[in-house]
Amino acid sequence: xxxxxxxxxxxxxxxxxxxxxxxxxxxxxxxxxxxxxxxxxxxxxxxxxxxxxxxxxxxxxxxxxxxxxxxxxxxxxxxxxxxxxxxxxxxxxxxxxxxxxxxxxxxxxxxxxxxxxxxxxxxxxxxxxxxxxxxxxxxxxxxxxxxxxxxxxxxxxxxxxxxxxxxxxxxxxxxxxxxxxxxxxxxxxxxxx
Amino acid sequence: xxxxxxxxxxxxxxxxxxxxxxxxxxxxxxxxxxxxxxxxxxxxxxxxxxxxxxxxxxxxxxxxxxxxxxxxxxxxxxxxxxxxxxxxxxxx
Numbered sequence: 001x002x003x004x005x006x007x008x009x010x011x012x013x014x015x016x017x018x019x020x021x022x023x024x025x026x027x028x029x030x031x032x033x034x035x036x037x038x039x040x041x042x043x044x045x046x047x048x049x050x051x052x053x054x055x056x057x058x059x060x061x062x063x064x065x066x067x068x069x070x071x072x073x074x075x076x077x078x079x080x081x082x083x084x085x086x087x088x089x090x091x092x093x094x095x096x097x098x099x100x101x102x103x104x105x106x107x108x109x110x111x112x113x114x115x116x117x118x119x120x121x122x123x124x125x126x127x128x129x130x131x132x133x134x135x136x137x138x139x140x141x142x143x144x145x146x147x148x149x150x151x152x153x154x155x156x157x158x159x160x161x162x163x164x165x166x167x168x169x170x171x172x173x174x175x176x177x178x179x180x181x182x183x184x185x186x187x188x189x190x191x192x193x
Numbered sequence: 194x195x196x197x198x199x200x201x202x203x204x205x206x207x208x209x210x211x212x213x214x215x216x217x218x219x220x221x222x223x224x225x226x227x228x229x230x231x232x233x234x235x236x237x238x239x240x241x242x243x244x245x246x247x248x249x250x251x252x253x254x255x256x257x258x259x260x261x262x263x264x265x266x267x268x269x270x271x272x273x274x275x276x277x278x279x280x281x282x283x284x285x
Contacts, residue, residue, distance in 0.1 A: 021246075021250040027238075027242040027245075027246075029238055029239040029242040029243075030242055030243075030246055033246055033247075033250050035250055035251065042251045042252070043250070043251045044251070045246075045247050045250050045251050047243050047246040047247050047250070048243075049239045049240070049242045049243040049246070050239055051236075051237075051238055051239030051240075053236055055236060060236060060237070063236045063237045064236075064237040064240045067237045067240075067241065073244075091240075093244060095244070095248065097248070102248060102251075104243075104244055104247055104248075106240060106243060106244075108240070115239060117239050117240055117243045118243075119240075119243030119244060119246070119247045120247070121244075121247030121248065121251055
């Protein structure tokens with residue numbers, strides 16, 4: 001179905017109560033982001049991005065590390081984290097900020113010529129509180145080749161996806177019904193409207 | 194003049210036929226090399242965007258909080274100022 005157009009889709013489970021962030025300058029690599037707005041000051045966040053790459057994961061990590069170092073960011077590998085679609089490489093980036101030191105954790109999951117990156121950010125002093133939440137989100141990452149078979153009503157969703165150009169409203173309504181699989185699933189469906 | 198021009202063209206045309214495909218090949222190679230170079234320099238853009246989004250979105254939340262704080266403080270100061278003016282008037 002959708003896999004004929006796109007290689008893979010990454011899904012993850014954002015923490016309960018976190019709000020969907022609406023980036024002012026969305027990039028072509030950005031998929032979605034979530035913020036914990038219950039905290040004051042620098043809000044902990046989770047952002048999903050992806051990138052097509054022809055190089056190996058080791059080469060990719062080397063390039064990312066060199067880029068971070070050239071920007072005077074502290075970058076270090078933290079090993080791997082087990083996701084639902086295999087091992088993701090974990091990296092820690094430390095950035096100096098006016099509100100204090102910001103710690104960013106990136107779970108980099110390679111899949112068929114693409115890398116799916118889940119970036120978790122929090123102030124370094126809040127990291128101990130946020131680490132279990134971030135870890136749970138990283139573990140929930142999964143890469144799938146097709147979105148529609150996951151739906152409870154795949155036939156209905158597929159037929160509305162086929163007619164999405166003539167009737168975008170009914171496709172939006174069909175996507176809104178798919179709330180059982182979470183916001184990330186709905187966003188991935190909407191991206192290919 | 195015409196003879197020399199003709200001879201010149203006779204040499205130039207076969208040369209042009211030979212060189213033109215070479216130039217096309219070179220252009221293709223150059224484009225491929227440029228693509229490879231672009232791919233290399235773009236590698237890591239997904240990670241960079243993740244970092245940028247994480248910081249900018251979190252700061253946006255902080256900005257909204259700051260704005261709400263300033264608005265609340267302004268409201269409180271305004272109310273306090275009104276209260277003190279009213280009490281001064283009533284004492285007179």
